[in-house]
Amino acid sequence: MRTANPLLHTPKRPLPKHVAIIGAGTIGPDIGYYLKSALPQIRLTLVDVAQPALDKALQRCQDYARKAVARGKMSEALAAAVNANITGTLDYATLADCDWVIEAATENLSLKRRIFAQLESVVSPQALITSNTSSLPAERIFSELKHPPRATVTHFFAPAWRNPAVEVIDWDKTDPDVIDYLRWVFCVTGKVPLVTADAACFMLDRVFDNWCNEAAMLLGRVTAAEVDSTAVEFVQAGPFFVLNLAHGNPIITETNTLQAEEEGEHYRPATIFRSVDTWVTVPPGKRIEVAPETAAAARDRLLGVLF
Numbered sequence: 392m393r394t395a396n397p398l399l400h401t402p403k404r405p406l407p408k409h410v411a412i413i414g415a416g417t418i419g420p421d422i423g424y425y426l427k428s429a430l431p432q433i434r435l436t437l438v439d440v441a442q443p444a445l446d447k448a449l450q451r452c453q454d455y456a457r458k459a460v461a462r463g464k465m466s467e468a469l470a471a472a473v474n475a476n477i478t479g480t481l482d483y484a485t486l487a488d489c490d491w492v493i494e495a496a497t498e499n500l501s502l503k504r505r506i507f508a509q510l511e512s513v514v515s516p517q518a519l520i521t522s523n524t525s526s527l528p529a530e531r532i533f534s535e536l537k538h539p540p541r542a543t544v545t546h547f548f549a550p551a552w553r554n555p556a557v558e559v560i561d562w563d564k565t566d567p568d569v570i571d572y573l574r575w576v577f578c579v580t581g582k583v584p585l586v587t588a589d590a591a592c593f594m595l596d597r598v599f600d601n602w603c604n605e606a607a608m609l610l611g612r613v614t615a616a617e618v619d620s621t622a623v624e625f626v627q628a629g630p631f632f633v634l635n636l637a638h639g640n641p642i643i644t645e646t647n648t649l650q651a652e653e654e655g656e657h658y659r660p661a662t663i664f665r666s667v668d669t670w671v672t673v674p675p676g677k678r679i680e681v682a683p684e685t686a687a688a689a690r691d692r693l694l695g696v697l698f
Contacts, residue, residue: 397571397574397575397577397578397584398578400571400572400574400575402571402572402575402576403568403572404490404572406433406576407430407433407490407491407519407576408432408434408490409434409435409436409488409489409491410435410436410489410490410491410492410493411435411436411437411438411489411492411493412435412436412437412438412492412494413439413493413494413495413496413506413510414438414439414494414495414496414497414523415437415439415444415447415448415479416439416444416448416496416497417549417638418495418547418549418551419437419439419448419493419495419523420437420448420449420451420452421451421550421552422493422495422547422552423437423477424451424452424456424473424551424552425551425552425553425580425581425582426580427452427477428473428552429579429580429581430580431469431472431475432472433476434476434478435476435477435478436477436478436480436485436486436489437449437477437478437480438480438481438486439481440481441481442479442481445479445480445481446479448479449479452473452477453474455552456473456474457470483509483510483513484513486510486514487513487515488515489518490518490519491519491520491521492510492514492518492519492520493521493522493523493545494506494507494510494520494521494522494523494524495523498524498525498526498527498642498645500531500532503524503527503532504532504535507520507532507533507535507536507542508535508536511536511537511538516537516538517541518541519541519542519572519573520533520536520541520542521542521543521544521545521573522542522543522544523544523546523547524546525546525592525593525596525642525646526591526592526593526596526645526649526650527591528544528562528589528590528591529542529544529562529589530562530563530564530589532544533562533564539564539565540564540565541565541566541569542564542565543560543561543565543569543570543573544558544560544562544589544593545558545559545560545573546560546593546595546596548595548637549636549637549638549639550637555581555582555583556582556583556585557577557582557583557585558584558585558586558594558595559573559577559584559585559586559587560587560588560589561586561587561588561589563589570586574586591649591654592649592650596646597650598696598697599633600642600643600646600647601647601658601696602630602696602697603631603633603634603643604647604658604660604664605692605696606618606622606629606630606631606689606692607643607660607661607663607664608661609688609689609692610661610663612685612688613685613688613689614671615631615670615672616631616671616672616673616679617679617681617685617686617689618631618672618693619672619673620673620679620680620686621681621685621689621693622689622693623675624690625693625694625697627675628674628675629672629673629675630693631670631672632672632673632675634670635669635670635672640664640665640667640668641664644660644664644665647659647660648660
């Protein structure tokens with residue numbers, strides 16, 4: 392694991408000039424908006440299999456910038472620069488000169504392998520290739536690449552345009568210079584890169600997803616709002632509020648199912664995640680009254696997972 396300050400690193404390659412993101416659904420456009428906000432001079436290409444998804448993604452970036460201007464967090468000039476040179480495409484051929492391609496497609500191993508095989512036929516051997524997978528080890532995704540040293544996982548957390556955390560996976564075939572470069576890029580663009588091992592679900596999801604799963608196991612004796620009202624005693628926001636923010640129910644199901652299949656049934660996701668879209672809860676800064684015995688049950692289980 393690397394512990395030196397990434398900002399003291401002298402990179403062997405410059406900041407990217409053309410970045411592509413594969414997948415214009417939930418998190419892909421947010422990753423793109425983060426990069427364009429931090430590096431407005433870059434070209435950003437969003438790639439998807441459906442034009443409506445691309446249209447919505449491009450509109451989302453424009454909406455983010457407009458809201459930032461309205462709230463006084465971004466100038467009109469910067470907003471114009473952020474929204475300049477963002478395009479959507481269905482054609483991988485337009486990615487030939489990309490410096491960095493980030494895959495943010497559905498959490499499906501065979502799909503990801505097909506995407507990366509197609510990418511390798513288009514981009515140069517020097518282009519960086521990373522995946523935003525939240526659970527699949529890099530070794531499984533990239534083992535069939537022709538040039539695996541330039542590939543790894545860069546796992547962003549929702550909302551990716553403002554959440555500072557990003558995991559950079561240090562797997563055995565990645566060039567160490569690539570890991571050092573990614574740490575440097577993320578630091579200079581306002582992220583907090585965490586270099587983690589190539590284990591299923593990596594580091595933060597092993598904490599957060601199981602924390603949410605344990606919270607769901609409480610339901611029936613405790614409500615989602617009661618759990619979140621108790622959790623804010625020791626965290627900024629409760630698990631159900633964060634799940635709403637990140638549209639995280641399917642992610643919990645995917646990651647915990649993988650852990651259960653590989654490491655034990657105690658990871659099995661609560662069945663309620665498959666039937667609930669949005670949790671009825673309270674935002675940070677607001678609480679409902681919780682009976683002492685109810686709060687104790689929620690507190691013990693949530694702190695037990697964290698500890």
